[in-house]
Amino acid sequence: xxxxxxxxxxxxxxxxxxxxxxxxxxxxxxxxxxxxxxxxxxxxxxxxxxxxxxxxxxxxxxxxxxxxxxxxxxxxxxxxxxxxxxxxxxxxxxxxxxxxxxxxxxxxxxxxxxxxxxxxxxxxxxxxxxxxxxxxxxxxxxxxxxxxxxxxxxxxxxxxxxxxxxxxxxxxxxxxxxxxxxxxxxxxxxxxxxxxxxx
Numbered sequence: 001x002x003x004x005x006x007x008x009x010x011x012x013x014x015x016x017x018x019x020x021x022x023x024x025x026x027x028x029x030x031x032x033x034x035x036x037x038x039x040x041x042x043x044x045x046x047x048x049x050x051x052x053x054x055x056x057x058x059x060x061x062x063x064x065x066x067x068x069x070x071x072x073x074x075x076x077x078x079x080x081x082x083x084x085x086x087x088x089x090x091x092x093x094x095x096x097x098x099x100x101x102x103x104x105x106x107x108x109x110x111x112x113x114x115x116x117x118x119x120x121x122x123x124x125x126x127x128x129x130x131x132x133x134x135x136x137x138x139x140x141x142x143x144x145x146x147x148x149x150x151x152x153x154x155x156x157x158x159x160x161x162x163x164x165x166x167x168x169x170x171x172x173x174x175x176x177x178x179x180x181x182x183x184x185x186x187x188x189x190x191x192x193x194x195x196x197x198x199x
Contacts, residue, residue: 010035012035013039014055016038019064027059027114054079055079057081062086062087065095065096082121083096101121103120147186151186152170154188
């Protein structure tokens with residue numbers, strides 16, 4: 001299943017928390033044009049009532065900040081946030097930055113810019129997810145480096161080889177056995193010697 005394009009917004013769901021009725025009307029009108037379903041965030045909302053909502057994006061007015069309930073913060077953590085800025089004071093900007101917004105709009109809102117903010121928010125979420133996956137892979141490789149180093153040292157000692165030659169031997173054996181260097185290194189450290197190729 002392919003992931004939806006950041007430019008395709010029809011059928012997405014948005015959690016909207018806007019105090020000013022004029023701004024809310026502009027957002028509703030634009031979202032209707034774009035095919036986005038709206039779930040309105042009521043002032044007393046604690047995060048649990050709309051748990052089935054699972055929004056794809058959240059528009060949060062800076063007048064609702066700080067978020068008082070941990071459930072509110074948790075539910076926003078699942079989707080990119082577009083902050084609506086009314087004032088640019090350092091204290092207000094700090095509250096907005098605590099949300100880790102993917103994009104922002106300046107109040108009073110206009111219809112121009114809403115689509116761009118949405119696309120940027122979705123694209124940032126995708127890129128952030130890709131970066132997180134890369135970090136996980138790199139952390140796994142970093143952990144496996146210890147195993148590879150232990151295997152290289154063991155081969156160096158067993159076969160009286162220099163480090164580059166020992167690593168080359170492990171790499172060649174891994175290719176012959178169609179295994180990763182990390183897998184073969186784990187076998188070497190477990191068995192105490194370089195496994196023989198089958199066949």
